[in-house]
Amino acid sequence: MKLKHLILGIITFLPGLNKFKAKGTGGTGSARYCYSVWLRHMVLAKKNGLNPYPEVVAELGPGDSLGIGMAALISGCKRYFAFDVIEHSNTEKNLQIFDELVSLFQNRAAIPGEEEFPEVKPYLDDYNFPADIYDEGRLSHALGKSRLRKIRTAVGLPPGAESLLSCKTSWYDEHALEKESVDMIYSQAVLEHIDDLRNAYRAMRLWLKPEGYISHQIDFKSHGTADEWNGHWMYSDLMWKLMRGKRPYLINREPHSAHLAILKEQGFKLLCDKKIQSKSNYTLDDLSQRFKSITSEDLITSGAFIQAIRIG
Helix, strand or coil: CCHHHHHHHHHCCCCCCCCCCCCCCCCCCCHHHHHHHHHHHHHHHHHCCCCCCCCEEEEECCCCCCHHHHHHHHCCCCEEEEECCCCCCCHHHHHHHHHHHHHHHHCCCCCCCCCCCCCCCCCCCCCCCCCCCCCHHHHHHHCCHHHHHHHHHHHCCCCCCCCCEEEECCCCCCCCCCCCCEEEEEEECCHHHCCCHHHHHHHHHHHEEEEEEEEEEEECCCCCCCCCCCHHHHCCHHHHHHHHCCCCCCCCCCCHHHHHHHHHHCCEEEEEEEEEECCCCCCHHHCCHHHCCCCHHHHHEEEEEEEEEECC
16 A cells, blocks of 8 residues: 555544645656647547548546647637636647647658656557548648637636636536537546546536547546555555545546446447556455456457447
């Protein structure tokens, strides 16, 4: 057990010491990272028969910048909503990343791959610029000077401003967006931090247009709370409560099969499930009582990229 996390959790219960200070989340502070993530989601959307040209997109947990969403807008999307429990990004950083992203698209840069970002999933078979998705006609229109000026202006507006780019901190509220108004909802290593997954997927389905889809990379690892990647399933609920403390988020500890079950329950059809499997030094019998019923495949599934379409 990581004693540090237990101590940090307990401290948050103490009067006067329970103020949570948000720290950077990493990743999205780099334009190349954001460019890579967005294009990976689009390449696999096309491969799985989904629309690679969503007009309205929503992102859960953008992190240190709105970079992935800005990549979406630059590539042709018309509206972007960002949802996070805490505001991490700042306008100056967003504008810098925006300019770098424009340059990457203008140069039809290859997708930064495993050598540059070995921990970023999903992996692709081909990291060349996806010219089959963004042909010259489509990209020339998307990169028009007046269009880019309009997006850049929106990036510079206050976070809550209603424009083609909007930031919200109440995404868990099903009324945060108009019903059936979004073409695509995506996230990158975020869903493992959401406590109420059932209502999260329910809200996503309400926001999506008929035939709209979700695209999520999910990390099931312990995030440093244990020595083994799946050691967080060894802790009892009481121990985990102490480790979590009063922090607004940590990880929810839900395994891969839980996401698939909720997807089906909430009216989604799974189209893609790219699992990442890692060796487990534990057996199911070693786990705490709550997790003894997970599947043997869950025990070795450390991550997954899922895409699913709304049905009905």
